[in-house]
Amino acid sequence: MTCLYRRKVHHLPKETKDYEKYFQPPSLTDAKKRGKEDIQVHYDFDIPEEMRAFGHDKYYLIQTYGCQMNEHDTETIMGLLEQMGYKPTEDRRLADVILLNTCAVRENAEDKVFGELGHLKHLKAEKPSLVLGVCGCMSQEEAVVNRILKKHPFVDLIFGTHNIHRLPFLLKEAYFSKEIVIEVWSKEGDIVENLPKKREGIKAWVNIMYGCDKFCTYCIVPYTRGKERSRKPQDVLAEVRDLARQGYQEIMLLGQNVNAYGKDFEDSDYRFGDLMNDISKIDIPRVRFTTSHPRDFDDHLIEVLAKRGNLVEQIHLPVQSGSNEILKRMSRKYTREHYLELVAKIKEAIPDVSLTTDIIVGFPGETEEQFEETLALVKEVKYDSAYTFIYSPREGTPAADMTDDVPMEVKKNRLYRLNDVLGQFSKESNDKMKGQLLDVLVEGESKNNADVLAGRTRTNKLVHLTGPKDLIGKIVPVQITDAQTWYIKGEWVSAAVAK
Numbered sequence: 001m002t003c004l005y006r007r008k009v010h011h012l013p014k015e016t017k018d019y020e021k022y023f024q025p026p027s028l029t030d031a032k033k034r035g036k037e038d039i040q041v042h043y044d045f046d047i048p049e050e051m052r053a054f055g056h057d058k059y060y061l062i063q064t065y066g067c068q069m070n071e072h073d074t075e076t077i078m079g080l081l082e083q084m085g086y087k088p089t090e091d092r093r094l095a096d097v098i099l100l101n102t103c104a105v106r107e108n109a110e111d112k113v114f115g116e117l118g119h120l121k122h123l124k125a126e127k128p129s130l131v132l133g134v135c136g137c138m139s140q141e142e143a144v145v146n147r148i149l150k151k152h153p154f155v156d157l158i159f160g161t162h163n164i165h166r167l168p169f170l171l172k173e174a175y176f177s178k179e180i181v182i183e184v185w186s187k188e189g190d191i192v193e194n195l196p197k198k199r200e201g202i203k204a205w206v207n208i209m210y211g212c213d214k215f216c217t218y219c220i221v222p223y224t225r226g227k228e229r230s231r232k233p234q235d236v237l238a239e240v241r242d243l244a245r246q247g248y249q250e251i252m253l254l255g256q257n258v259n260a261y262g263k264d265f266e267d268s269d270y271r272f273g274d275l276m277n278d279i280s281k282i283d284i285p286r287v288r289f290t291t292s293h294p295r296d297f298d299d300h301l302i303e304v305l306a307k308r309g310n311l312v313e314q315i316h317l318p319v320q321s322g323s324n325e326i327l328k329r330m331s332r333k334y335t336r337e338h339y340l341e342l343v344a345k346i347k348e349a350i351p352d353v354s355l356t357t358d359i360i361v362g363f364p365g366e367t368e369e370q371f372e373e374t375l376a377l378v379k380e381v382k383y384d385s386a387y388t389f390i391y392s393p394r395e396g397t398p399a400a401d402m403t404d405d406v407p408m409e410v411k412k413n414r415l416y417r418l419n420d421v422l423g424q425f426s427k428e429s430n431d432k433m434k435g436q437l438l439d440v441l442v443e444g445e446s447k448n449n450a451d452v453l454a455g456r457t458r459t460n461k462l463v464h465l466t467g468p469k470d471l472i473g474k475i476v477p478v479q480i481t482d483a484q485t486w487y488i489k490g491e492w493v494s495a496a497v498a499k
Contacts, residue, residue, distance in 0.1 A: 039229045039264075040190040047083050051168050055086030058096040065113060066103025068254055068290065069225075070136055072205040073164060074101050077135070079196030080167050092123060097131045097171065099157075102138035104220050107392045110138060117152045124154045131174050133157035135164070139184055140224035143395060149180070160184035161225055165192045193235050202443065202473045203250040204243050208236050208275065212256035214293060216320075217331045217398040218360065218391065221256055230261050233270055233278065240282050249441055249475060250286035253279075258289045259296030273300035280309050285475055286441065286458065290316050291358075294342055295334045306349040312458040313350050317343070318358035322377030323370035326363050329402070336377060343381050354384045354429070354459035361418060362391045362411030364402035371414050378421055384429045384459070385486070386422050390415055423485050430461065430483035437493060438463075440478040442471045467492035 060081045064074045077099065078088065089095050100116060103109040113134070124130055132155050138144045139160045148155050157174040159166065162185045174181045191210070199205075211226040212219075236253075243251055253275075255261060261272040279287055287310050294317060305311050317339075321327050324335050346353055359374060378386075390411045393400040440463045442455040453471060455463045455478070464487055465478050471492060478490035 055084040059089040060097040061095040078198035102136035104137035137224035209255040244284040253289040314354040322374035361414040362406040462487040
């Protein structure tokens with residue numbers, strides 16, 4: 001089973017084989033009985049002066065797997081390392097520290113990490129001074145750490161999602177110790193407000209909360225990220241104002257369930273809609289958020305989003321299934337009818353809203369009729385796009401104990417049929433853009449053609465356009481000329497006034 005550690009394991013000798021005594025069996029029942037222990041907010045973090053030159057003339061490399069939350073954690077890790085004097089590199093042979101920031105949501109993500117560890121084994125043998133570390137969500141899984149200890153003992157450092165701020169001290173210990181340094185906290189992490197971050201580009205992620213209390217039966221996140229903890233509004237707003245002063249063109253507010261923001265405040269009724277309303281008054285061109293849980297998406301939030309301004313008309317609203325029976329087995333805590341009612345409210349308030357979603361096919365017990373219910377819901381909502389997945393069990397979740405009785409060939413066929421329908425609606429949505437003059441945030445060169453620029457509309461549609469390189473980083477008017485299934489094409493209108 002996978003869950004949070006029941007204790008901190010520190011300085012585990014590499015030659016030991018008696019791993020089990022260092023761990024206590026996790027209990028999902030106990031995890032669901034989370035207490036109301038106080039979450040401390042710290043504003044006094046600082047790297048000791050004697051450690052600020054620790055990485056002088058040394059290089060680091062971080063490989064990141066998973067969601068935007070992991071990417072944002074990597075920005076913090078980079079900030080910490082560079083305050084210690086380390087410099088970034090893409091050359092693993094030059095690197096003195098290599099960290100794998102991992103994802104635990106899907107099995108293939110874990111497989112990639114273990115495959116990468118196999119490749120790094122040879123590099124570690126050639127360069128014994130290399131510090132090789134594993135962090136992120138996989139580190140919060142007991143079975144994963146046991147596997148690393150037994151099959152990849154050349155790993156030097158393992159730490160979790162709640163103690164990133166401890167990296168400078170853990171890294172120092174890993175350098176001077178002949179033992180594997182492991183520190184994974186089962187306690188819900190405190191909030192450390194003044195951690196350094198290394199952001200790149202014109203868009204920035206801003207955490208507004210951490211953790212999740214929904215306990216969907218297929219999801220490992222509540223066990224790897226802990227319970228819901230909201231940052232104080234004044235701290236979020238201060239960070240957004242600072243990003244505006246630095247010239248960022250877009251921010252993405254992050255949380256496993258942003259709609260639950262503020263529900264853990266005991267002395268305030270301030271909620272996500274209030275936060276969005278306050279952020280709408282800050283001079284930053286675009287504001288997005290992810291991810292939403294339909295159960296917590298309230299009328300006040302819809303009212304605030306309908307005011308638009310810098311709050312873009314694009315909402316990611318994961319549905320996962322269109323079958324009430326499957327939703328119940330998933331413990332999503334809403335019905336098909338509730339979801340469709342919510343969609344109707346959103347579309348009434350924001351008629352040109354772009355809706356995207358997540359859908360899982362082949363969940364245990366899913367019948368053909370239940371899958372058809374999902375297809376019918378997709379046809380009714382007409383999503384602009386979606387992230388679609390074949391169900392695979394995550395050890396330690398309740399769904400892993402269910403009979404995985406949908407054959408893989410059936411799962412693949414359902415995924416193909418679902419994506420075919422989604423592709424049709426994506427093309428129809430993109431066709432409607434033809435002839436329109438849209439504001440596009442130019443993010444850089446196209447990945448496949450350096451002579452073409454790539455950007456995003458307010459509704460987050462990918463745009464390929466022609467124009468000079470100095471448009472990068474700006475919001476410019478673009479005439480849409482053509483539409484493909486997953487992107488649209490356009491021409492920069494130089495005579496219009498750029499924003």
